[in-house]
Amino acid sequence: MATQKLYAGAKLREMRTRLGLTQKDFASKLGVSLPYLNQMENNNRPVSTTVVLALAQEFGLDVTELSTGDSERLVSDMREVLADPVFADVAPPLADLRLTASNAPALARAFLALHRSYRQTHERLASLDEALGREDAQIEASPWEEVRDFFHYCDNYIDAVDRAAENFAQQSCGPGHMRETAMAALEGLGVRIELVDIAPMRDYDIETRMLRLSTRATPQTQAFQMLLQLALLQQDKLLEATLDFARFRSDEARAIAKIGLANYFAGAALMPYSTFLEAAQETRHDLELLGARFDASIEQVAHRLSTLQRPGAKGIPFFFARVDQAGTITKRHSATRLQFARFGGACPLWNVHRAFETPGRFLLQLAETPDGVRYINLARDVSKPGGSFGAPVRRYAIALGCEVRHADALVYADTLDVNNANAFEPIGISCRICERKTCHQRSVPPLERRLNIDANRRGVLPYEVK
Incomplete structure (x- = not known):
């Protein structure tokens, strides 16, 4: 090769x-x-x-x-945006996209922002009939994509916040004792903590400085929520300085990003960088062992593994995603060359969709993307009970993976035949930009390929991809 x-x-x-x-x-x-x-x-x-x-x-x-970094992500993001039917007749070649991402990254990001604005406007117009006639109807741009892109292009690693969390964790007696440390730190700030049977996981009253946590939440979730509240109270200046640097375009985006940074602090304090990286390497990235050692959930551990991108002390580049039962990606990050679909669902051949069928079990998959890169994929359901009879259950599945060249560092690869090319399943990003001609799960034709339609012949699909 x-x-x-x-x-x-x-x-x-x-x-x-x-x-x-x-x-x-x-x-x-x-x-x-x-x-x-x-x-x-x-x-x-x-x-x-x-x-x-x-x-x-x-x-x-x-x-x-x-x-690695912005260039490959920009190329992937532009390819997906250009898969929008509005660009059906003007699809630039891949070489042009690479040149744009390398030589004019600011222009590429402006193009992505313009398309995002176009899509939001198009979606608002599509639902305008419903909004008309309502006095309280408002048409505002969603800030979610802006915040998601901020973390995406930071490699999901925020150095100042990560190091502040690591410094705070040094007050703890060690991994698994962060709950007590967080509780003591909050009480030191004059915050009273009460466990009550409430539906919200966390409810903080600014006036009384009372933090109420739900007894329905798991101990890991309670500890995480205490650390999150601690970040909002103790690290406010650091969070605000980081937000100033990001320069969000709306107050809503800034507010959402602040919660995201507080979440980041909580995860980084629960699993401090150097200690967690060493433990991950020692256990060969065994999620269950890491969860037990740091008193964290499987989802928290998987997400933290995808953030280990500190310059000079990087961990394995992982991708991480969480999907709901409809296949919608609700969380995503990739430190690998694999990039997720920004619009629409994920590839149906991805093993994360099958995790709902096998609750409580890890599913393993060897997969190859159209660019020839091979991955080890790990998937598991992470359903979240409501805490009482009749309460709704939130059902999700998470995916964690890395390139197969890191197989020796993963305990999950021990039973996989990583040297057998036939063991790798073909997966893609989304059907519109996937160039595979024979995929039996294709939902729409690829935009960059011509079709052959024969009324007298029918295969798995009603057309053949040239």
Whole structure:
């Protein structure tokens, strides 16, 4: 298999600018000529092995950052947006998308934001009949996608918040004792804690400084909610500074992001970075062992594993997602090349959909995406009871996975035949951008392929993909 060339012009320019170096000085330190550096920065030439080594030795750069991050995500996001039927007649080639993501990432993000605005407007117009006639009807842009993109392009790792949580965790007696530590910290702030039979998991009264937690919630959830409230009270300046840096366009997006950052702090305090990373490597990423050691739920552990992207101390790049029974992705993050569908459901061949059929069990899958990358996928249901008879049960399934090259570091890979090419199931992102011709679960044709329709012949699909 041919080695993929590395084009990282935008990252080279960004690094040089951050260091305050001219092209001439930067080229000298890298041991290349000025014209050669100029060609690399404009993606006219790939980054050579010599330059990669010089970046690591001279500047201490984590070279994995050159081949991952915004560029691949932008390409994936643009491909999916361009799968919208509105672009059916103007689909740019993949090479153009890569050039845009590498050379003009700000333009790519503006395009994604424009399309998101278009979709929101289109959806609002589609439901306008219902809104007309209501005096309280309001048409506002949803802030959810903006917040989701913020975490997405931060690699789901917020360094300042993560380190603050890790510093706080040092007050604890060790993994599994965070509940007591959080309770003591809240009481030190003058907050009274009461466990009551209430439907909300957490209810904090600002005036009385009373924090009520539901007795219906699990101990892990109660501990998490205490840490979340602690973040809102004790780390408010840090959270607000992070929000200032993000520059959200609406107050609603900022408010949602603040809750997201508080959630991030809670997870990072419950499973502090260095200790958790060491335990993950020691247990070979056994979710159940990690959950028992840190007194955390399976979902909390899986989500935390996907955030271990601290520069200089990175864990395995995982993807993480949570889906509901309709197949809608309610949480998502990927530190891998696999990117999730921003619009519509996930690929039906993905094992996460089968997790609802086998409650309480881990499902394993070897999968290959259309780009030839192979993954180990782990799925399990995480249903959440309402806590009383007749209370609604929230049913979800989570997925966690990584590229198969990390198989030796995963206990779940021990029973899988990772060297057998036939053991890998073909999966995709969404049908509109999946180029597989023979998929038996295809719901709509791929936009980048022509169709052959024969009225006298019918296979699994009423058409053939050329």
